[in-house]
Amino acid sequence: MGRKFFVGGNWKCNGTTEEVKKIVTTLNEAKVPGEDVVEVVVSPPFVFLPFVKSLLRPDFHVSAQNCWVRKGGAYTGEVSAEMLVNLGIPWVIIGHSERRQLLNESNEFVGDKVAYALQQGLKVIACIGETLEQREAGTTTAVVAEQTKAIAAKISNWDNVVLAYEPVWAIGTGKVATPAQAQEVHADLRKWVHDNVSAEVAASVRIIYGGSVNGGNCKELAAQPDVDGFLVGGASLKAEFVDIINAATVKKN
Numbered sequence: 001m002g003r004k005f006f007v008g009g010n011w012k013c014n015g016t017t018e019e020v021k022k023i024v025t026t027l028n029e030a031k032v033p034g035e036d037v038v039e040v041v042v043s044p045p046f047v048f049l050p051f052v053k054s055l056l057r058p059d060f061h062v063s064a065q066n067c068w069v070r071k072g073g074a075y076t077g078e079v080s081a082e083m084l085v086n087l088g089i090p091w092v093i094i095g096h097s098e099r100r101q102l103l104n105e106s107n108e109f110v111g112d113k114v115a116y117a118l119q120q121g122l123k124v125i126a127c128i129g130e131t132l133e134q135r136e137a138g139t140t141t142a143v144v145a146e147q148t149k150a151i152a153a154k155i156s157n158w159d160n161v162v163l164a165y166e167p168v169w170a171i172g173t174g175k176v177a178t179p180a181q182a183q184e185v186h187a188d189l190r191k192w193v194h195d196n197v198s199a200e201v202a203a204s205v206r207i208i209y210g211g212s213v214n215g216g217n218c219k220e221l222a223a224q225p226d227v228d229g230f231l232v233g234g235a236s237l238k239a240e241f242v243d244i245i246n247a248a249t250v251k252k253n
């Protein structure tokens with residue numbers, strides 16, 4: 001097994017220079033387990049990436065929230081994977097549901113982006129998850145399998161991929177998935193990877209949960225065998241993000 005706990009903070013489209021400094025100061029002063037126990041990655045908006053990278057403690061890492069699907073060029077408003085590599089940004093979030101829903105990113109487009117970012121040497125947090133309608137229609141397993149399949153079809157090496165299961169109905173709603181609901185989907189996903197990619201990748205790929213994770217609910221979620229960490233939105237802008245990082249210690253007990 002040996003899947004290292006992963007905690008990502010997705011700041012989304014939030015923050016001023018002052019706020020960013022304050023969050024980074026909190027993180028820099030935080031007492032958390034070492035990098036051997038938990039991998040911590042924060043994802044500010046593009047414009048703050050170099051600033052955050054320069055201020056952030058060296059055992060925490062930074063991620064972009066998106067990148068362009070192929071080599072840069074005449075794509076106004078986009079940021080390419082090559083640029084992120086050039087700036088020493090190691091991670092990128094791809095396929096967040098806000099982009100799938102608001103910007104119509106399709107499964108295929110997300111798969112292409114993941115493949116291109118990996119080829120350029122980035123590590124990828126690939127997001128998947130069902131809407132409330134899909135859950136209520138009983139299609140959760142099929143939906144997340146389809147999303148994962150579109151990624152699997154485009155890549156051959158999963159070493160640098162973290163899969164983030166983020167049910168859309170739980171994002172920013174305060175309506176967190178129960179530990180049992182999260183575990184069920186994570187186990188299904190791991191089985192899908194086992195059957196469609198390989199047993200090795202299924203055993204090693206980290207599947208993290210996102211959707212209204214906070215300081216109060218993180219430990220119970222972390223205790224689930226197939227929950228390998230979190231992608232945190234709102235709470236990653238607050239001091240309680242430190243408590244969420246510390247939920248990693250649940251895995252050692």
Ligand SMILES: O=C(CO)COP(=O)(O)O
Binds near residue numbers: 170171
């Ligand atoms: O979308 C998320 C992380 O990517 C989750 O957001 P919240 O934690 O605010 O629900």
